[in-house]
Amino acid sequence: MYYQIEKNEITNLLDHWMKLAGVFAPTEKGQFTVFENLMHGDELRINGPHNTRYPPKSLFLPQSERLFTLKNGNLVEPKINNEPRIVFGIRPCDAHALTLLDTVFLTDQYKDPYWQAERERTILVGLGCDEPCASCFCTTVGSGPFETRGLDILFIPLNEKYIIKQVTEKGGSLLTDLRKVPDTIETEIQKLEQKAINSLPIAFETIDIREKLYKLFSDAYWLKVSQSCLGCGVCTFLCPTCYCFDIVDEAQRGERVRNWDTCMFRIYSQEASGHNPRPSRFERTRQRLMHKYAYWLDSINEIGCTGCGRCVRYCPVGLDIRDMIRKAQNWEVVE
Amino acid sequence: MTDNNTNPYKPMPMRISRAYYESNDHSLKTFELDFLGASDCDYFFAHYNPGQFCQLSIFNKGEAPFGVASAAWEGKFVRFTVQKMGTFTQAIHRLKVDDQIGMRGPLGNGFPLDMWRGKNLVIVGGGCAFSTLYALTKHIQHPDFRNDYNELIVIYGARNSGLCMYKQDIQSWYDRDDMQLHQAIDVPENEWLHHVGYVPDVVREVAPSPDNAVAIVCGPPIMTKFTLPALTDLGFAPEAIFTSLEKRMKCGIGKCGRCNIGPAYICKDGPVFSLAELQSLPADI
Amino acid sequence: MSDLELHLRSEVARILQDGSVDLVVGFEAESIPLKPQPTFIEDSKDADRLIINGFCQNNLATFLTRLPKEKRIGIVVRGCESRSINALIVENQHARDKLYLIGVPCHGIIDWRKVEALAGENIISAEENENIVNVHTIRSQFSIDRGDLLHDSCARCLHPNPVSPDIMLGELLPEGDPVLARSVVDEFQLLSSEKRYAFFTQEAERCIRCYACREACPMCYCTECFVDHANPRWTESTISPAGTQAWHIVRAFHQAGRCVSCGACERACPMDIKMTYLTDKLNDDLRRLYGFQVGMDTSTQPPFAAFSLDDKKRFIS
Numbered sequence: 041m042y043y044q045i046e047k048n049e050i051t052n053l054l055d056h057w058m059k060l061a062g063v064f065a066p067t068e069k070g071q072f073t074v075f076e077n078l079m080h081g082d083e084l085r086i087n088g089p090h091n092t093r094y095p096p097k098s099l100f101l102p103q104s105e106r107l108f109t110l111k112n113g114n115l116v117e118p119k120i121n122n123e124p125r126i127v128f129g130i131r132p133c134d135a136h137a138l139t140l141l142d143t144v145f146l147t148d149q150y151k152d153p154y155w156q157a158e159r160e161r162t163i164l165v166g167l168g169c170d171e172p173c174a175s176c177f178c179t180t181v182g183s184g185p186f187e188t189r190g191l192d193i194l195f196i197p198l199n200e201k202y203i204i205k206q207v208t209e210k211g212g213s214l215l216t217d218l219r220k221v222p223d224t225i226e227t228e229i230q231k232l233e234q235k236a237i238n239s240l241p242i243a244f245e246t247i248d249i250r251e252k253l254y255k256l257f258s259d260a261y262w263l264k265v266s267q268s269c270l271g272c273g274v275c276t277f278l279c280p281t282c283y284c285f286d287i288v289d290e291a292q293r294g295e296r297v298r299n300w301d302t303c304m305f306r307i308y309s310q311e312a313s314g315h316n317p318r319p320s321r322f323e324r325t326r327q328r329l330m331h332k333y334a335y336w337l338d339s340i341n342e343i344g345c346t347g348c349g350r351c352v353r354y355c356p357v358g359l360d361i362r363d364m365i366r367k368a369q370n371w372e373v374v375e
Numbered sequence: 376m377t378d379n380n381t382n383p384y385k386p387m388p389m390r391i392s393r394a395y396y397e398s399n400d401h402s403l404k405t406f407e408l409d410f411l412g413a414s415d416c417d418y419f420f421a422h423y424n425p426g427q428f429c430q431l432s433i434f435n436k437g438e439a440p441f442g443v444a445s446a447a448w449e450g451k452f453v454r455f456t457v458q459k460m461g462t463f464t465q466a467i468h469r470l471k472v473d474d475q476i477g478m479r480g481p482l483g484n485g486f487p488l489d490m491w492r493g494k495n496l497v498i499v500g501g502g503c504a505f506s507t508l509y510a511l512t513k514h515i516q517h518p519d520f521r522n523d524y525n526e527l528i529v530i531y532g533a534r535n536s537g538l539c540m541y542k543q544d545i546q547s548w549y550d551r552d553d554m555q556l557h558q559a560i561d562v563p564e565n566e567w568l569h570h571v572g573y574v575p576d577v578v579r580e581v582a583p584s585p586d587n588a589v590a591i592v593c594g595p596p597i598m599t600k601f602t603l604p605a606l607t608d609l610g611f612a613p614e615a616i617f618t619s620l621e622k623r624m625k626c627g628i629g630k631c632g633r634c635n636i637g638p639a640y641i642c643k644d645g646p647v648f649s650l651a652e653l654q655s656l657p658a659d660i
Numbered sequence: 661m662s663d664l665e666l667h668l669r670s671e672v673a674r675i676l677q678d679g680s681v682d683l684v685v686g687f688e689a690e691s692i693p694l695k696p697q698p699t700f701i702e703d704s705k706d707a708d709r710l711i712i713n714g715f716c717q718n719n720l721a722t723f724l725t726r727l728p729k730e731k732r733i734g735i736v737v738r739g740c741e742s743r744s745i746n747a748l749i750v751e752n753q754h755a756r757d758k759l760y761l762i763g764v765p766c767h768g769i770i771d772w773r774k775v776e777a778l779a780g781e782n783i784i785s786a787e788e789n790e791n792i793v794n795v796h797t798i799r800s801q802f803s804i805d806r807g808d809l810l811h812d813s814c815a816r817c818l819h820p821n822p823v824s825p826d827i828m829l830g831e832l833l834p835e836g837d838p839v840l841a842r843s844v845v846d847e848f849q850l851l852s853s854e855k856r857y858a859f860f861t862q863e864a865e866r867c868i869r870c871y872a873c874r875e876a877c878p879m880c881y882c883t884e885c886f887v888d889h890a891n892p893r894w895t896e897s898t899i900s901p902a903g904t905q906a907w908h909i910v911r912a913f914h915q916a917g918r919c920v921s922c923g924a925c926e927r928a929c930p931m932d933i934k935m936t937y938l939t940d941k942l943n944d945d946l947r948r949l950y951g952f953q954v955g956m957d958t959s960t961q962p963p964f965a966a967f968s969l970d971d972k973k974r975f976i977s
Binding site: 107108110113114115117144145147149150151152153254257258283284285286287288289291296298301303308309310311312313315317318323327330331334335336338339 | 381382383384385386388432434435436437438460461464475477596621622623625626628629630631632633635637638643657658659660
């Protein structure tokens, strides 16, 4: 089912939706944009930076999240937040990443109640990328500029309008007042999609990447790609598919909290005995790359990267994961 | 875990019913924990299997994983032996009878007992890692389960006789006719009647037969490193050798990402792995 | 390729060939526009990878404490790198005789954020041409005055010239204006304390504790940083105003008398946080109180590592 609105009607639409639920969308913060709870539709900023720097995964897995409060010696859970929420303007790479994270947080054996509550109360309204960036590589890793995985609704910019595609029934609830468009619009959308896809060069070969990385496990290749790495947390914190966290008791506030953590820090795997299975950046860089391009494939047969390009744009030393994987594919293994 | 498993991060409240030092140097202390919630108790024993671990939780000190050292038939309590190493274990050591502590579990896969039916079991343990092997041995010794398995050989080494855990009970195992016990210490002591030497050497000395047998090895990394080749030399295939791994853990349920070896999480896919499984995983330990 | 780069490549090839160094640290071409990458060259044939231009935004001295101390290391140094290296030598982190400093002149580092602010984010390439930077985006081209793109720390840099390098490739540049550098600190001081605190709070609020600032800084080399210390726990790792503000303030204080005002911290930050205003103020305090400037030689002890009977004792008497 397709609908349409004029691009200049978007502010009104968001204001209308705000009567139904909280609306989180990219808004200005200095030179970049960030997902925040809009007070008014005209706070929306989607014509500047292509994507937010800080990833929208923070809306589901906050960087710091209170798990329990200490009350009378017992750990008490916070009340589940059931209030409906609309996330507008999420790019397909980021939404696709959320479906990957679902396979971690919502397993048959253990369902993470905090993640589950945030996912269930949210409708995801995506914004297709008609003009992908130079740092984007979603098509290389099996995603795409108009990918709908994870979305309830997809907004597709087409000339002066947005063509709105309903993806799920849940999404349909927001579109009842909008003008319908006949399905023949699909031809134009496909043309637009193909143009966007064509503008994205294939960044590296993914065939057999898992096997190649395993072959390289002890190879000096890792030394080469980790030498200039500073070992900060920029790539992992801005990454929409990274999910590692630490659990910590904040005694002065009486809270048990979970905070984003990163395999790039030395203390991440430091054991009480003093042993560290990943003592240098060689092992830690290997862990990061192999997690995304080998272990995720082992677990669910999907690459654990959706090509958003944030790690590429914001690495302080200009390390480019696309370059690292290309190097891996071309590296001659020393037998 | 709460009875309907709504929040896997929430510890169950437990009460310490017994607390006693295992060693004269007070580095090892054993605790027995009672459940304060009846449904927690039911949940635990409905899911518990030797080889599993629990996350013990003291607010403001954190959480850490400990192998369960008791068998279900022993009673509606859970036993742990804790070695004093860092901030958290020091805090546990300060706890006394009637103090409360949080517990999340049972976690992990446990020993694959069904796969071992009818087999000869060679249990090899060293130091404080023996706790889950103690649970396993206790389980097997029970008349309801003993006939599920064939011969039972237990090899247990400690640095010195003082550091041996569960001394009284283990002493009584010498009187049993349904198992062989081989204790060892590193250097000779007066009045020590059993083996002297490192566990890998004792394994070679005892030379258990690999026929229809599985070996289970738990110990400090250095002991495991040399025991595995000893078993391989004796003819044990990688599929017939099992071990229990440790790594820094936080959530214990395969979500925080920390304890992985390649695609496997020690907390969820382990901590018990066969050597064959380990050989298919990258050397990330 | 510029004359300077040609000269640099042949010098590096020479010292690797004749075995006077084991390894050279420099920059190589970028994989993404505007971000040349630090590189480590061990074979003289690889010297052709080296580049040096205004987009090279990292302080290479941060890699010195990550390399084995026994290695003889050649390193491309601009003003800030050489001063950081002097500070590291004073702190016994490296021996001067194990280092070969290849001095290059620095006209200031171009801040990629300022380029994107003017040209948008879809940049394909950019090159310097004397005082102009030509930027090509997917839609158009821009020619921007270099002076408008300088990183703030470079715009008020006092010492762009390497201090006592082993070899200097290229001409020395005029020293910076100390009055200009101090005026930035003084202007901030003139704001009311509410305004200053509001600025601090606003900047610190964006922090995501990625520690890129710490890792990019040559003087942050502690094996265990105070934020990682568990017992006692100095600051919380949770994202909260208290924890994050403590991080910024304490790190600034740990830098007092050690920071060379290179600005690598700000350039590394993914959230565009300003932080040099804190360290510049502390460094200025040390200049006024103790006449101390970091990095100008390899022997003068920083004020917090030494005392003299002439020290001001206002806080005691």
